[in-house]
Amino acid sequence: MSDIFDILKAFFKQSAFSIYDAETQEKEKLFAFLLYGWMIGFPLPVSFLGIDALPYAEKELEKLMLIIRDMDDMFGKTVSTFDLD
């Protein structure tokens, strides 16, 4: 009986971690989007905060590339986040 609980515990723990991780990644993408959305064609005002941060924003621009890639398949992205087959 305790084995079942351990398995369930491990399952939910892993699931909680992956959701937390996915959430963090989404927040990172949102941050990149808010700063640099104007670069990929969104009608956002140019943020000079973003311009100042450009020399240190390599990772944010990588995230921006992910936004462009995922935009074609938002459904697939959601399914993969929650590990659904």
Add this chain to the structure above:
Amino acid sequence: MKVFVVGKGGVGKSTISVAFALILKEKKPLLVSLDPAHNISDILSHAKGRIDFDIIEPDFEKELAIYLKNLTDKMKKEAFKYLTVFNMESLLDKLRYSPGTEEYMLIETIKKYIERANVIFDTPPTGLFLRVLGLLDSNILWAKKLKELREDILKRKGIRHDPIIDIINKRLKEYTDLRDILQKDALFINVATDESLSIKETERIMDFLLNKGYKMPFVIINKKSKEGTIFKGYKHIYIPFLDEKDPFIVAEKTGKIIKEAFCTLKLVNF
């Protein structure tokens, strides 16, 4: 004293800015032209050695070009591999003409000189200048929200040092300090002429300034004719129409009238 001379185009903002510089000349004031169509030097070209104050007429295009060049160089130094992927150099070049750039450069110029004890800013026409004040507010709000989001991300990832949050914090402090100075210490002189459209616009500017928490807006009705409108709105003084060809003499006479009126009304101690 920090003075901002605001108003519609052609009402005499530059003349009144020079007038204020002349009133404050004992205190070594700095006169900064924020209007891209600089008029100050045209007025002072008639002064012939009678100027006792410093004047700055920034070349905004040149300053933006320097800013963008420094940025591009810094990015190249940091070995930015995405520079080519995003065609970043051309994107940055397009910034020169993008909405918000002119307002940003104006904020940077105000920030640069606002700490001077006695400074007078001759502002661009109302539409642009109110956008500058609006941008300052939205930048503060924007930076606060970005700060919250970034701090959350850093906490989640256990990162302690981050150059981007340092930049956000630095900018947030600069913008908040600037707004505090403008709201508490700046005297906004709203110039209008004696005609209904100008008066209406003046009322709108005054409402905007008071709503945004700028404490010291004041109205000067310039070039008043004898039969003209009597302005019944906010605190104001009148400057009569001065029949002079030399714009520097007009500024000198205007300065004397302003000084006298302000002393009588006990508005400002020059």
